[in-house]
Amino acid sequence: MLTLQMIRIMNKIWVQEGLDMRMVIFRCFSTGRGRGMVEMIPNAETLRKIQVEHGVTGSFKDRPLADWLQKHNPEEDEYEKAVENFIYSCAGCCVATYVLGICDRHNDNIMLKTTGHMFHIDFGRFLGHAQMFGNIKRDRAPFVFTSDMAYVINGGDKPSSRFHDFVDLCCQAYNLIRKHTHLFLNLLGLMLSCGIPELSDLEDLKYVYDALRPQDSDADATTYFTRLIESSLGSVATKLNFFIHNLAQMKFTGSDARPTKTPSRRPTYVVKVQRESPGEVAFVQRTFEEFQELHNKLRLLFPSSLLP
Structure with a gap:
């Protein structure tokens, strides 16, 4: 609930500044410890299910997301609108998940609507409290931005002007949130005594302060976030994490993860x-x-x- 509330505030800041990031923010209501209700978002699928339509190694391929959006938006104008929604929502997700340090990001925790809107779910770990494999952090990249996402934005495997627009959009959204650093620190500070394990001392607040870099100029922050995008895009660890999750889900469900010959799976x-x-x-x-x-x-x- 807290994470979604923070993202909702970010979205309000963007909208007030005339920047609609096309964010999907679902409702969530706690009714007790470990109990509650979560709004269902229709016409959406996890990235894992989209990727394994291209086989268990689909997370290493660049075409799955673009092909899936094309399948659900066969008309050219529909597809262009879906790509536009993807660019804005993907940029918003990159900024929000980075600032809040949302971890445990695998392809079952990221979803895509048929309209192109991307959104994250499951915020059990945040403020940089990542899951560990021994002494190694499971979340190695600053945020999830992979080559199959870049493929949708570029319209292929070669860089295009739309990718530069995407980077500019990320940096603009990041700088707008940075102007409200104290707001987010104050709101999170009010929650220090609420018993959330990841938000229990000033070190957790410092994570958000360091992520927002309030001492930087807008130009310096733009350069910094551009490098984060490059780092995330070049991270092999994210795709490897996706692949390991695919294998784990195969073992759990007994699925061979091969693409079916039917147009869609009916549960x-x-x-x-x-x-x-x-x-x-x-x-x-x-x-x-x-x-x-x-x-x-x-x-x-x-x-x-x-x-x-």
């Missing part, structure tokens, strides 16, 4: 059916479309009841 749900008479229990398999048909008929039969 089937196992439903437990318990009858009042003669009290027998059965398990049936139903598709999402069948669930929806049942839901529509129940609403017709029981118009006064508020079905979930």
Whole structure:
């Protein structure tokens, strides 16, 4: 909730300055320790599921994201709009995740909408508290920006003017947030006594201070963030992290992660059916479309009841 609130404030600052970063900020509400509700974002998929359509090594390839967006936006003007949404939202995600030190960034924690909007989920680790493999940080790059993202922005594997626009957009967004360094430090400072393990002392606040570099001029900060983009793009560790996560998910689900011949995978749900008479229990398999048909008929039969 705290991380999403900080990102929401960043977005308000950008919008007030006339910069719409096309951010997707879902709602999240805590109802108790380890319990709560999270808003579902429709028409979105994790980067892992998009990448493994090109095989288990899809995270090392440059085309998966562009091909997926092309598939969902077949018309030229639709695709151009999706790419524009991708450029803005990707830039916003790069700045927000860097400033807040959001870690545990793998391809199941980053999602993409069919409209091109990219967004992050799962903020269990932030302010630079990365997961470790022994003495090695799992998150090695400043933020997640990979060659398949650059491929979407460039419209191919060669640099284009749109990539320079993307870098300028990142730096502009970064400098706007830097002007409000004290706001973010004060808001996070109010949460020091709330029992969040990653936000418990002044060293955690210093992480945000160091990330925002308030002592730098805008020109110096622009140069600094441009180098961060280059560093992230050149990081092999991010793609390797994605690949390891692909393998782990294969082992967990028993999937061979090979692309299917069908246009899309339709999930089937196992439903437990318990009858009042003669009290027998059965398990049936139903598709999402069948669930929806049942839901529509129940609403017709029981118009006064508020079905979930």
